[in-house]
Amino acid sequence: MQSKFPKGFLWGGAVAANQCEGAFDEDGKGLSVQDVLPKGLRGARTETATSENLKLQGIDFYHCYKEDIRLFAEMGFRVFRTSIAWSRIFPNGDDKEPNEAGLAFYDRLFDECRKYGIEPLVTLSHYEPPLALAEKYNGWLDRRCIDLFLRFAETVFTRYKRKVKYWLTFNEINALLRAPFMCAAIKTPKEELTESDLYTAMHYQLVASAAATKLCHAIIPHSLVGCMILGVTVYPLTPAPDDVIQTMLRDRETYQFAHVHARGTYPSYLLRYFEKNNIHVDMTEEDLKTLKNTVDFISFSYYSSICESAKKNAAMTGGNLSKGFVNPYLKASEWGWQIDPAGLRYTLSKLYDLYGLPLFIVENGLGARDVLIDAPNGEKTVDDTYRIEYLNAHLVEVEKAIDDGVAVLGYTAWGCIDLVSASTAQMSKRYGFIYVDRNDDGSGSLKRYKKKSFDWYREVIRTNGESLKR
Ligand code: BGP
Numbered sequence: 155m156q157s158k159f160p161k162g163f164l165w166g167g168a169v170a171a172n173q174c175e176g177a178f179d180e181d182g183k184g185l186s187v188q189d190v191l192p193k194g195l196r197g198a199r200t201e202t203a204t205s206e207n208l209k210l211q212g213i214d215f216y217h218c219y220k221e222d223i224r225l226f227a228e229m230g231f232r233v234f235r236t237s238i239a240w241s242r243i244f245p246n247g248d249d250k251e252p253n254e255a256g257l258a259f260y261d262r263l264f265d266e267c268r269k270y271g272i273e274p275l276v277t278l279s280h281y282e283p284p285l286a287l288a289e290k291y292n293g294w295l296d297r298r299c300i301d302l303f304l305r306f307a308e309t310v311f312t313r314y315k316r317k318v319k320y321w322l323t324f325n326e327i328n329a330l331l332r333a334p335f336m337c338a339a340i341k342t343p344k345e346e347l348t349e350s351d352l353y354t355a356m357h358y359q360l361v362a363s364a365a366a367t368k369l370c371h372a373i374i375p376h377s378l379v380g381c382m383i384l385g386v387t388v389y390p391l392t393p394a395p396d397d398v399i400q401t402m403l404r405d406r407e408t409y410q411f412a413h414v415h416a417r418g419t420y421p422s423y424l425l426r427y428f429e430k431n432n433i434h435v436d437m438t439e440e441d442l443k444t445l446k447n448t449v450d451f452i453s454f455s456y457y458s459s460i461c462e463s464a465k466k467n468a469a470m471t472g473g474n475l476s477k478g479f480v481n482p483y484l485k486a487s488e489w490g491w492q493i494d495p496a497g498l499r500y501t502l503s504k505l506y507d508l509y510g511l512p513l514f515i516v517e518n519g520l521g522a523r524d525v526l527i528d529a530p531n532g533e534k535t536v537d538d539t540y541r542i543e544y545l546n547a548h549l550v551e552v553e554k555a556i557d558d559g560v561a562v563l564g565y566t567a568w569g570c571i572d573l574v575s576a577s578t579a580q581m582s583k584r585y586g587f588i589y590v591d592r593n594d595d596g597s598g599s600l601k602r603y604k605k606k607s608f609d610w611y612r613e614v615i616r617t618n619g620e621s622l623k624r
Contacts, residue, residue, distance in 0.1 A: 157447040158557045159619035161451050164273065166233035167226060167570020167587070168517055170217070170280035170325065174573040175239065176212035178203060181255035184245025185285040187339050194579035195336050197283075205596075208574045208581055213590045214600050215571075219263050221602065222571055225588055229608060230615035232319065234272050235516055235566040236263070237280035237325070240306055247284035247339075248291075248302050252309045260310070264317040275516070275566065276320045277382065278307055278366065280325040283339040293339030294330075294355040297436065300362045307366040311373040319377050321370055322453055322516065323363035326384035328411045350434045360414050361441045362564035368447040378450040380514055381415035383408060385454035386476040388462050388499040396464035404462045404478075409508065416509040451563055452505055455517030456548075459484075459497035489521055489583060495547035502555035502562065512561040515552065519568040520544040521575065521583040526591070526603065536589050536605040544606070549614065549622055567611070571602070587611050 155177025179185075190199045192207035215222060226234055240247065242256030267274050287293050288301070312323075324330075324337075331352050334340035338355050340347065367379045386408045390397040392600055406423055413421045418600040419442075428435060460471060469480045471490050484492040502513055520541050529535035545567060556562050567587030572592075581592050587608040592598035613621045 155620075155624055157617065157619035157622075158553045160556070161618070163562070163618060164233040164275075164514075164566075166231040166235065166272070166275070166563025166566045167229075167613040168235035168275075168568050169565035169570065169573055170277065170282070170576075171237045171239035171242075172209055172212075172280065172282040173569075173576060174212045174215040176210065176214045176573070177216035180216065181242070181259065182245060182253040183239065183256060184241040184247075186239060186241045186282040187285055187288060187336055188282050190285060191336065192579060194575060194577045195333050196577065197579070199335065208579055208592075208594070208596060211596070213571065213573055216259070218600070218602075220266055222588070223263075223266045223270065223272070225602065225604070225608075226274060226570065229612045230589060231270075231272050231570075232565060232615070233275050233320070233564055234267055235275040235277065235322075237277035237282065238310055239282055240279060241282065241284040243309060244302070244306055246282060246286035246290075247280055247306075247487075248286070256319070257309075257313055260314065261317075262620075264314060266616035268317060273320060275320040275322065275564075276314075276318050277322040277325050278310070278311075279303070279323065281329075281333075281336050285339070286339040287530075288335070288339040293334070293338075293343050294358050295340050295342070295351055297358055299339075300365065302360050303362045304369065308369055308373070310431040311370050311377075315374045319374070321379045321381065322382045323366050323378060323379065323449075324359055325357060325382050326455060327356075327363065327381060328384050328386075328408055330359060330395075331407075349431060353428065353433055353435045357435050357437055357441070358410075361444050363415065364418070364445045364447040367449055368444070371447075380450045380451040381412065382516060383412050383452065383454040384476065385456040385501050386478075386588060387456070387459035387494070388502045389459060389481065389497075390479060391461040391479050391481075392553040394464070397462065400464045401462040412452055412505065414445060414510060415449045416452060416511050417447045420445075437550075449511070451512040451514055452509060453514035453516040454501070454505070455568070456498050456501055456515060457568075458491040460492070487520055488523060489578075492543060493520075495544075495551045498548050499551040499555045499558075502552065502560050503558055506555075506560040510605040512563050514563045515565045517566070517568040518545075518548055519585040521569075521585055523582055524572075524584045524589060524605065526589060529603075534603045536603070536606050538605045540583075541605070541607045542610045545611070546623055549619065550624055553619060553622070583604065
């Protein structure tokens with residue numbers, strides 16, 4: 155069958171600085187919130203960075219990036235999504251001057267990408283605000299974080315204006331309401347935060363996102379800026395109207411964020427929610443003007459779907475930050491994330507119907523326990539047929555959405571090289587086309603091996619999707 159993927163479709167892979175770079179205190183880098191979260195997003199924070207945190211070393215991408223990008227180029231990547239660790243550039247978040255060694259690292263990294271014709275797609279904030287912002291400001295509960303973020307954004311836009319065209323502001327911005335320390339460096343325990351606190355922090359990030367979008371367009375006229383949403387896809391558990399209404403309400407928790415970014419205003423249901431619940435958000439006239447700087451595209455992560463119900467007595471499942479009810483029609487990954495390729499088509503179509511902006515799938519993939527085996531050429535490899543099946547099925551659904559008329563800019567498979575998991579901080583939850591020899595106890599040579607999916611993805615990219623099994 156002839157591929158429906160448009161010419162120039164941006165095929166590639168995605169990582170985040172804190173999950174792969176390591177070198178957590180090298181070349182002047184300050185600590186980020188991730189450096190004190192050794193058990194992942196649900197675990198408790200420690201007072202300072204401890205050696206049990208696998209992220210401190212990551213997969214040593216900070217030193218191995220040349221080898222890794224060469225492997226991405228071998229697969230034919232046209233885009234590589236990563237984040238700039240804010241604390242490499244502004245170690246305390248509020249430093250007057252940026253750290254030149256940190257800036258120089260990303261120069262080298264982006265140059266290496268461009269050498270192979272790979273477009274960098276850069277996330278400004280991927281769950282890694284400087285820890286000092288938590289200590290000194292209580293993070294994004296403080297309005298001054300908007301300006302500090304813009305100082306960071308302006309610095310990197312100016313520095314990389316000839317190297318980076320595609321930018322994302324906040325990774326999975328809607329996660330802030332559930333993980334305020336990790337997303338927004340808010341030190342106060344979540345149980346002690348009021349809804350006014352949480353929505354005020356969210357509002358500050360939305361204003362910062364819009365202001366950064368404006369700034370980016372001014373500094374890099376040909377740039378394209380996107381928001382990034384945790385694409386929680388929700389179905390009613392049954393056709394009971396109460397379940398359908400519950401699903402609609404749950405959907406709004408996700409879509410409200412895309413709405414502000416795409417339309418430049420708060421949706422009326424959210425403003426009413428504030429009013430009815432006595433939620434006071436520190437919102438100025440100036441802020442509302444700033445929000446009018448809307449994004450060029452919407453990006454999102456998609457791993458699974460969940461169900462909603464008005465009755466609260468069914469079995470629960472879900473991804474990192476998205477608990478819901480088990481869908482009896484779907485199987486799940488080893489970590490209980492239900493696998494639903496058609497849900498990706500559904501999500502793409504829904505977002506496009508609502509906002510009409512181009513979409514970018516910037517995370518998708520299967521976390522699995524891979525087993526290293528001997529390869530015929532004397533090397534080692536992984537027979538990850540299960541991953542190929544997962545990715546193939548999802549890409550076929552992306553193609554159907556494109557065929558339906560949805561504008562999709564590209565697809566970056568999550569964790570294209572094995573990295574440390576965000577939710578569990580495990581190394582053994584692997585997503586990559588490239589195996590990294592590192593274990594949960596920190597042992598391993600860090601050597602890279604191509605998995606079976608490596609050749610499979612190379613062929614998908616080479617044929618612009620034609621080789622997919624339909
Ligand atoms: C998303 C995050 C990523 C990534 C991914 C997979 O929510 O943006 O950083 O880690 O989920 O999750 P995990 O690593 O927990 O398997």
